[in-house]
Amino acid sequence: MQVTRIKVVAFNGSARKGGNTAILLGYVLKELEKEGIETELIEMSGAKIHGCLACRKCSTKKDHRCAQTGDMGNVYIEKMEQADGILLGSPTYVADISPEIKALMDRACLVSKANGGIFRRKVGAAVVAVRRAGAIHAFDSLNHFFFISEMIVPGSSYWNIGIGLEPGDVERDEEGIRTMKTLGQNMAWLLKKVND
Numbered sequence: 165m166q167v168t169r170i171k172v173v174a175f176n177g178s179a180r181k182g183g184n185t186a187i188l189l190g191y192v193l194k195e196l197e198k199e200g201i202e203t204e205l206i207e208m209s210g211a212k213i214h215g216c217l218a219c220r221k222c223s224t225k226k227d228h229r230c231a232q233t234g235d236m237g238n239v240y241i242e243k244m245e246q247a248d249g250i251l252l253g254s255p256t257y258v259a260d261i262s263p264e265i266k267a268l269m270d271r272a273c274l275v276s277k278a279n280g281g282i283f284r285r286k287v288g289a290a291v292v293a294v295r296r297a298g299a300i301h302a303f304d305s306l307n308h309f310f311f312i313s314e315m316i317v318p319g320s321s322y323w324n325i326g327i328g329l330e331p332g333d334v335e336r337d338e339e340g341i342r343t344m345k346t347l348g349q350n351m352a353w354l355l356k357k358v359n360d
């Protein structure tokens with residue numbers, strides 16, 4: 165019997181490694197792992213990643229890569245291309261997402277378009293940490309990437325948001341944790357259907 169290996173890569177766009185966004189992502193990943201899905205968490209904190217230069221070289225080269233080199237852009241794009249599922253996690257920064265995750269989304273989006281949709285029908289989901297307000301806007305920002313990339317997005321029992329200020333505070337957001345676990349279960353279910 166041939167066993168299909170399913171892999172999910174998660175990006176934590178927070179400036180803080182191991183903070184609330186990472187903790188929330190961890191709950192989703194744990195559920196995926198329970199279903200035999202391989203996972204990888206990438207902490208973007210401190211990583212060098214520039215925004216899109218709008219040079220359009222990806223459209224002429226069509227080599228599945230961004231023309232900008234010397235930062236982490238292509239390393240991350242390659243990870244996304246190799247995965248069956250992509251989780252994008254961000255803290256809420258001034259009612260939106262972190263600049264690092266935005267830079268990745270912009271560059272990956274153009275590379276995908278330039279190459280006929282390299283993320284098409286992969287499964288994707290967004291996760292957001294927030295102290296008080298702006299999480300829905302951040303959640304929407306992340307989801308824009310999945311929908312324009314023709315990806316399939318599973319839901320949960322609430323929007324995928326966890327509440328906390330200091331690292332670890334989200335552990336006390338019982339509903340937020342439950343939302344992440346349900347997301348992980350639904351993502352695993354969907355990944356298995358899509359990759360059957």
Ligand SMILES: Cc1cc2nc3c(=O)[nH]c(=O)nc-3n(C[C@H](O)[C@H](O)[C@H](O)COP(=O)(O)O)c2cc1C
Nearest residue numbers: 178183184185255256257258259295296297328329
């Ligand atoms: C630059 C910056 C901007 C922030 N803006 C908001 C905001 O608009 N709304 C909010 O509720 N929390 C805001 N916060 C708080 C973080 O979203 C919150 O502490 C979150 O848990 C951080 O996640 P992390 O531990 O993964 O870094 C901000 C924090 C920083 C550093």
